[in-house]
Amino acid sequence: MTTDPQPSPQIDTGKAHPARVYDWLLGGKDNYPVDEAVGEKLPPEAKDAARQNRQFMHRAATWLAGQGIDQFLDIGTGIPTEPNLHQIVQQTVPTAKVVYTDNDPIVLRHAEALLISHPDGVTDYIQADVRQPERIVEHARHVLDFTRPIALSLIALMHFVPDEQDAHGIVRNLVATLPSGSYLVLSHAASDLYPELAEQVTAQYAKGGIKLGFRTRPEVERFFDDLDLVPPGLVTATEWHPPTPGETPEGSGIYSAVARVR
Numbered sequence: 556m557t558t559d560p561q562p563s564p565q566i567d568t569g570k571a572h573p574a575r576v577y578d579w580l581l582g583g584k585d586n587y588p589v590d591e592a593v594g595e596k597l598p599p600e601a602k603d604a605a606r607q608n609r610q611f612m613h614r615a616a617t618w619l620a621g622q623g624i625d626q627f628l629d630i631g632t633g634i635p636t637e638p639n640l641h642q643i644v645q646q647t648v649p650t651a652k653v654v655y656t657d658n659d660p661i662v663l664r665h666a667e668a669l670l671i672s673h674p675d676g677v678t679d680y681i682q683a684d685v686r687q688p689e690r691i692v693e694h695a696r697h698v699l700d701f702t703r704p705i706a707l708s709l710i711a712l713m714h715f716v717p718d719e720q721d722a723h724g725i726v727r728n729l730v731a732t733l734p735s736g737s738y739l740v741l742s743h744a745a746s747d748l749y750p751e752l753a754e755q756v757t758a759q760y761a762k763g764g765i766k767l768g769f770r771t772r773p774e775v776e777r778f779f780d781d782l783d784l785v786p787p788g789l790v791t792a793t794e795w796h797p798p799t800p801g802e803t804p805e806g807s808g809i810y811s812a813v814a815r816v817r
Contacts, residue, residue: 564610566660574659578634580605583711585634585661597616598755603678604792604809608711608742609636611792615740616640617680618656618813619706620647626705628695630685631712632657633666640708643671652677654695658684660798673746685712688725692732704816711809713778714744717768726778730810730816738785741778742792742809747771749808775810782814 566588575590578600586594616627625648629640632655640655655666655678666680681694692701699705707729716722722760730739746753746769757767776789787795787814793804 567725571760571765572656572659572661573765574631574633574662576637576760576763576765577605577711581609581636583634583636583667590811591765593759593765596759596762598752600749600752600808601756602714602807602809604710607792607805607807608683608809608811610798611742611795611809612640612708612710612740613638613643614798615811615813616643616706617647619738619740620644620651621758622738623648623780624704624706625651626699626703627651627653627708628656628699628705628741629653629708629710629717630691630692631709632662632666632680633710634659634662635670637672641670641672641676641678645676649673649675652679652698652802654679654681654698655679656683656685656691658682674741685709685716685725687718688729692729701732705733706736706740708740710740710742711744714767714769715765718768722768723777727780733816735816737783738812739779739792739816740812741775741814742811743775743778744769745772745775745808745810748791748804748810752808772810779812779814782816784814786810788812 571589571593575586575804579586579594644651650669664681670678672678679698744752760767791807793807793813797804
């Protein structure tokens, strides 16, 4: 594994952070009382959503590796939780290269210790924010070959970027750097599937100092403009390639899709 040479940043334990709240929701231990305080006030369905989102990532990564994709740019990585993306894809493609990105300093510390690549592959980490797309891509070019297909993974990330920060423009600019045959993998919290729950979650995160921008289906669909959605298209997280086809999937308040770059 390689990492971007960066000064060791300070972890702010006085303010909740999305990556650490998500870690708490998944049952992890790499969080602080301020993160737990936010998580405990969320409705019980929030833990289900975190689990469903993680399971979607597993299935999408497995599907992409099965298509022969061997390069991944994962932005909004979160605190490592096994199996991580590189562990999933390198089971199928041992030579796969994965660049991880997150803006929480605690993720950097754990990335250095935990994101150990298959000997034939590469994992790399940069601490950066999705609002710094140029910096992320510039770093990723040192590891990934941008003349060959790349999977851009934005899992449960863009609902932390409100409209006034041009969430759709950020994704559009990132996708524009990818060659034909690449993929966008995106999951996003819905504002219109379970509106009352969405309002509760948004309000509790706001009390913890975290602004959320849940979106409607048409608003999420805009992230995939000019891309070719792969079947089953834009669906809920539990409906995307369910592990047991034919069974009625549990309800989910997360939209998910994988789309191919033309």
